[in-house]
Amino acid sequence: MSPDLRVNIAGVEFENPIMTASGCCGYGEELATVFPLAKLGALVTKSITLNPRLGHPPPRTAETASGMLNAIGLANVGVDRFITEKIPFLEKQKTKIIVNVAGARLAEYVEVCRRLADVERVDMVEVNISCPNVDEGGMEFGSDPTLTEKSIAAVKSVFPRPVIAKLSPNVTSITEIAMAAQQGGADAFSVINSLVGTTIDVDTWQPRLTNNKGGLTGPAIKPVALAMVNAVYEKCRLPIIGIGGIACASDAVEFFLCGATAIQIGTSLFVEPDLPVKMIRGLKEYLKKKKQGSIRDLIGKVRKY
Numbered sequence: 001m002s003p004d005l006r007v008n009i010a011g012v013e014f015e016n017p018i019m020t021a022s023g024c025c026g027y028g029e030e031l032a033t034v035f036p037l038a039k040l041g042a043l044v045t046k047s048i049t050l051n052p053r054l055g056h057p058p059p060r061t062a063e064t065a066s067g068m069l070n071a072i073g074l075a076n077v078g079v080d081r082f083i084t085e086k087i088p089f090l091e092k093q094k095t096k097i098i099v100n101v102a103g104a105r106l107a108e109y110v111e112v113c114r115r116l117a118d119v120e121r122v123d124m125v126e127v128n129i130s131c132p133n134v135d136e137g138g139m140e141f142g143s144d145p146t147l148t149e150k151s152i153a154a155v156k157s158v159f160p161r162p163v164i165a166k167l168s169p170n171v172t173s174i175t176e177i178a179m180a181a182q183q184g185g186a187d188a189f190s191v192i193n194s195l196v197g198t199t200i201d202v203d204t205w206q207p208r209l210t211n212n213k214g215g216l217t218g219p220a221i222k223p224v225a226l227a228m229v230n231a232v233y234e235k236c237r238l239p240i241i242g243i244g245g246i247a248c249a250s251d252a253v254e255f256f257l258c259g260a261t262a263i264q265i266g267t268s269l270f271v272e273p274d275l276p277v278k279m280i281r282g283l284k285e286y287l288k289k290k291k292q293g294s295i296r297d298l299i300g301k302v303r304k305y
């Protein structure tokens with residue numbers, strides 16, 4: 001019998017635990033030319049804000065050792081165009097749809113979620129309280145426990161389906177923020193967003209990003225992400241979606257063992273857009289080799305010294 005890859009997060013059933021990470025495949029249209037999106041457990045959209053945003057001027061990405069920096073600046077079409085122009089495409093995809101939401105002010109998060117509440121096709125929202133790339137990118141909401149609790153509670157009051165809090169690694173204690181999000185009524189966590197970093201051109205002495213700094217992602221951040229997933233798993237009782245540098249099935253397995261129920265693939269999609277499909281095969285082979293019937297049998301099973 002084929003191993004069972006299904007997982008359940010906050011009552012939502014996913015065919016498999018593989019999701020795209022926000023900002024790494026827009027609204028899914030291009031990725032759908034590579035493989036049917038039905039192969040994914042869920043598609044997570046780019047952060048959606050109240051008004052359209054152009055983001056920062058280029059250069060806004062730069063390659064680094066085992067990763068990349070980006071300072072896109074939350075470029076997106078805004079919630080109204082998202083609903084009229086992108087939802088009709090997403091409605092046809094046989095996968096779960098998670099809309100990532102960002103804002104400058106709490107009222108903006110709330111208004112975006114209020115408008116998404118009526119769109120039944122949106123299965124969950126993922127609240128980006130962790131964007132390091134814009135001054136008003138919500139990181140203040142994700143680095144102060146009181147604001148975290150307040151913002152999650154406010155979103156919960158207008159959005160009737162499950163709410164995921166996407167946590168920032170750029171904090172002193174990620175578990176303190178996770179506990180605050182749980183207190184605010186979050187249904188799940190996404191762990192982690194990018195780490196603040198920069199890179200300098202030594203000829204011009206200028207940063208290689210017009211925003212001067214950006215978010216570090218890719219394989220370089222995987223060990224940080226794993227430690228944070230495990231810390232949140234041990235402290236909190238909500239399901240975790242693990243994110244950070246996942247580039248193959250065995251990377252994903254590490255996240256499940258550390259406590260993730262599902263994973264997201266970001267930077268690696270730029271290198272290998274069909275990675276989700278390969279990963280489904282890889283996870284099934286791994287489960288067979290380890291004589292495990294279900295991916296759920298791995299969650300949190302790390303054997304610590």
Ligand SMILES: Cc1cc2nc3c(=O)[nH]c(=O)nc-3n(C[C@H](O)[C@H](O)[C@H](O)COP(=O)(O)O)c2cc1C
Nearest residue numbers: 021022023047070128192193217218244245266267
């Ligand atoms: C180009 C780029 C754009 C991103 N945009 C967003 C975004 O709009 N909202 C968000 O919550 N995270 C965004 N992220 C962060 C990713 O969703 C993910 O948390 C991070 O990249 C770590 O995963 P990875 O190492 O697999 O890329 C972005 C990442 C990249 C590389």
